[in-house]
Amino acid sequence: KVVSGDEIRQRFLRFYASRGHKIIPSSSLVPDDPTVLLTIAGMLQFKPVFLGKEPRPVPCATTAQRCIRTNDIENVGRTARHHTFFEMLGNFSFGDYFKKEAIVWAWELTTKEFGLPSERLWVSIFEDDDDAFNIWHTEVGVPKERIKRMGEDDNFWTSGVTGPCGPCSEIYYDFHPDRGYVDADFGDGSRFIELYNLVFMQYNKKDDGSLELLKQKNIDTGMGLERMAQVLQKVPNNYETDLIFPIIEKASNLAMISYANADDATKANFKIIGDHMRAVVYLISDGVVPSNVGRGYVVRRLIRRVVRTGKLLGIKGDVEGNIEGAFLPLLARTVIELCTNIDPDVKTRMPRILEELKREEIRFLQTLERGEKLLDQFLENALSSGGTNGDGPLLSGKDVFLLYDTYGFPVEITAEVAEERGVNIDLEGFELEMENQRRQSQAAHNVVKLTVANETELSESIPDTEFLGYSTLFASAVVKG
Ligand code: ATP
Numbered sequence: 005k006v007v008s009g010d011e012i013r014q015r016f017l018r019f020y021a022s023r024g025h026k027i028i029p030s031s032s033l034v035p036d037d038p039t040v041l042l043t044i045a046g047m048l049q050f051k052p053v054f055l056g057k058e059p060r061p062v063p064c065a066t067t068a069q070r071c072i073r074t075n076d077i078e079n080v081g082r083t084a085r086h087h088t089f090f091e092m093l094g095n096f097s098f099g100d101y102f103k104k105e106a107i108v109w110a111w112e113l114t115t116k117e118f119g120l121p122s123e124r125l126w127v128s129i130f131e132d133d134d135d136a137f138n139i140w141h142t143e144v145g146v147p148k149e150r151i152k153r154m155g156e157d158d159n160f161w162t163s164g165v166t167g168p169c170g171p172c173s174e175i176y177y178d179f180h181p182d183r184g185y186v187d188a189d190f191g192d193g194s195r196f197i198e199l200y201n202l203v204f205m206q207y208n209k210k211d212d213g214s215l216e217l218l219k220q221k222n223i224d225t226g227m228g229l230e231r232m233a234q235v236l237q238k239v240p241n242n243y244e245t246d247l248i249f250p251i252i253e254k255a256s257n258l259a260m261i262s263y264a265n266a267d268d269a270t271k272a273n274f275k276i277i278g279d280h281m282r283a284v285v286y287l288i289s290d291g292v293v294p295s296n297v298g299r300g301y302v303v304r305r306l307i308r309r310v311v312r313t314g315k316l317l318g319i320k321g322d323v324e325g326n327i328e329g330a331f332l333p334l335l336a337r338t339v340i341e342l343c344t345n346i347d348p349d350v351k352t353r354m355p356r357i358l359e360e361l362k363r364e365e366i367r368f369l370q371t372l373e374r375g376e377k378l379l380d381q382f383l384e385n386a387l388s389s390g391g392t393n394g395d396g397p398l399l400s401g402k403d404v405f406l407l408y409d410t411y412g413f414p415v416e417i418t419a420e421v422a423e424e425r426g427v428n429i430d431l432e433g434f435e436l437e438m439e440n441q442r443r444q445s446q447a448a449h450n451v452v453k454l455t456v457a458n459e460t461e462l463s464e465s466i467p468d469t470e471f472l473g474y475s476t477l478f479a480s481a482v483v484k485g
Pocket residue numbers: 073076085086087088089090092198199200201225226227228229230231
């Protein structure tokens with residue numbers, strides 16, 4: 005029998021509860037912390053405790069924390085393991101146990117509780133962390149060949165530019181032990197998946213970048229629930245686990261396309277929908293409203309990407325169901341059906357969530373509609389003046405870009421409509437405009453960068469693509485496919 009995502013979550017929490025940890029509920033996606041825009045990890049709700057600003061609630065705790073990582077948005081559908089919304093299972097020690105217990109328990113959990121074969125597991129440690137090496141090798145018995153020392157970029161974890169941090173050690177699952185030890189690269193997603201990260205949190209990184217020792221040694225860990233589900237359910241990616249696949253099935257029913265028989269590009273589009281729908285439902289449930297700034301902008305960007313991806317797949321809304329052709333509420337219902345063990349409050353907030361999604365989708369559809377009218381005009385012009393150069397009627401790159409940038413009009417759709425009317429589009433010219441745009445918004449970034457001290461917040465609040473367009477001078481592009 006295949007273990008469900010819900011069961012994995014529960015078994016993780018129980019495992020640590022039976023080792024003295026208190027089970028604490030997930031905190032909101034909107035953190036009580038001005039230095040980060042959204043909750044990116046389980047440790048966030050404990051940050052004041054780690055820093056010694058608040059007394060510890062208990063010596064050690066365990067959580068299943070809902071998280072958002074906008075920095076992974078481009079990875080969605082491209083890698084098998086990244087989401088914008090995911091659950092991080094964690095165990096935390098506030099000056100209680102440290103490295104040895106953390107490592108020994110993580111191993112026991114992974115190999116005994118979840119039954120992963122130990123010869124499939126590799127670990128990474130921070131370059132000079134001999135303590136960690138000795139525990140993994142001598143106490144736990146992991147062969148030297150499968151312990152890799154990694155540098156600061158990979159194995160020194162910080163929650164932001166400043167704040168609690170420390171060297172870390174990760175557990176990887178090997179899909180291809182047959183490939184041997186030579187040149188084994190944890191970054192190779194076709195071979196390895198990072199499952200569990202143990203952070204030995206003993207420093208506070210200060211504004212000037214220096215590290216000060218915290219008063220106590222802490223443990224902060226994170227295991228991706230969807231990743232563990234992928235491995236235990238033996239599916240090719242996180243999206244095909246029981247945690248997300250029902251949303252994809254719903255979308256594929258609405259699109260009348262079989263996911264199983266679809267090509268990779270189509271599958272990627274379904275994955276985007278599966279991922280982003282979870283993100284928007286949980287964000288709205290936690291009180292984030294679509295807008296052009298900060299968190300609201302994140303939701304807007306995700307919603308619009310679902311709408312346009314759905315359109316590409318041919319999803320039509322339910323006109324009879326009193327939702328005026330919107331399809332996001334239909335998908336949201338499936339997300340909400342799956343919420344019971346993630347956050348039951350989502351159910352009680354369902355009416356507001358559906359209403360917000362409907363309103364935002366319709367607003368975007370209207371913008372797209374205005375774009376359609378404009379495209380029609382452009383095509384008329386091309387047809388009446390075109391064909392004179394011998395290559396047939398052509399839509400200029402500038403026009404295609406305007407549709408894309410100001411009206412959120414996917415270039416694939418422009419091309420399709422134009423083709424139906426016998427008009428070619430100047431893709432090269434369009435790419436040129438895009439390049440210009442990128443350069444401009446890059447310049448805009450640099451200007452802002454000089455004035456904003458906290459880079460984490462900056463990169464969160466001013467994402468480098470999409471939809472700044474409607475209201476800012478540096479009109480930016482619609483979400484790329
Ligand atoms: P990766 O290297 O795969 O991007 P990470 O090192 O950025 O992961 P951590 O910050 O160490 O991830 O987070 C702890 C755990 O949370 C990871 O080991 C992984 O299991 C999970 N995780 C991290 N990012 C994501 C994501 N975008 N989607 C799903 N799970 C994630």
